[in-house]
Amino acid sequence: MDTEKRAVVLACVTMQFDCDRIIKVAKQIADDTDCELRVLSVLEPTHDYTEAAWQIEYLNMVSKKFGADMTVLFDKNTDKAAAEFAKKCNASRIVTGLHDGGEESFLVRFNRFLPQMPLTMVAKDNMVYSMDVCRVCS
Numbered sequence: 001m002d003t004e005k006r007a008v009v010l011a012c013v014t015m016q017f018d019c020d021r022i023i024k025v026a027k028q029i030a031d032d033t034d035c036e037l038r039v040l041s042v043l044e045p046t047h048d049y050t051e052a053a054w055q056i057e058y059l060n061m062v063s064k065k066f067g068a069d070m071t072v073l074f075d076k077n078t079d080k081a082a083a084e085f086a087k088k089c090n091a092s093r094i095v096t097g098l099h100d101g102g103e104e105s106f107l108v109r110f111n112r113f114l115p116q117m118p119l120t121m122v123a124k125d126n127m128v129y130s131m132d133v134c135r136v137c138s
Contacts (some may be wrong), residue, residue: 007092011068014105014138015041015055019097020062020123025122026048026095027066037068038089042078079106084115093118098129 013019023039025061030037035118039059043052063070068114075081086094098121107119120130 003039005090007033009033009035010086010089010091010094011037011039012062012094013039013041013059013087014097015043015052015059015127017055017058019055019059021124021126022097022122023059023062023066023068025120025126025128027068029093029095029120031128033092035092037063037066038072038091039063039068039070040073040082040085041070041074042075042085044076045074046079064101079109080113081109082106085116087115090116093120095096095122097121098123 009026011023011031013022026039027037028089029035041056041059043049048055060070069096071085073081073085082094086116094117096107096109099105102108106122112116118130118132120128122128
């Protein structure tokens, strides 16, 4: 039996309580596009996750509230790990916080791995910005 994997809207969050806004917007997009919602956080390996424990638990609860699984990966190369996860889970769009403008920001580095990936960014004031790749026919 050949079943195609359902497309996924992937919410990429950091360990901040206000990342719940990213999950909420991703859920709305997933519902509007008949996609599954997944939540991902990639943490750099450290010896002490005490600081992040409450944030991880809170974001996991928010994910469950919206019917999504949350995955936490531990990797020094957060951008590469997120891009590989996005490919593996059949992501059709990622939703993140707002790009900080730096050349070495997560989104700039992520884009090097998946330049065709549609992107939605959610600012701290809940403004939503979406970018889609346009293909020009010649």
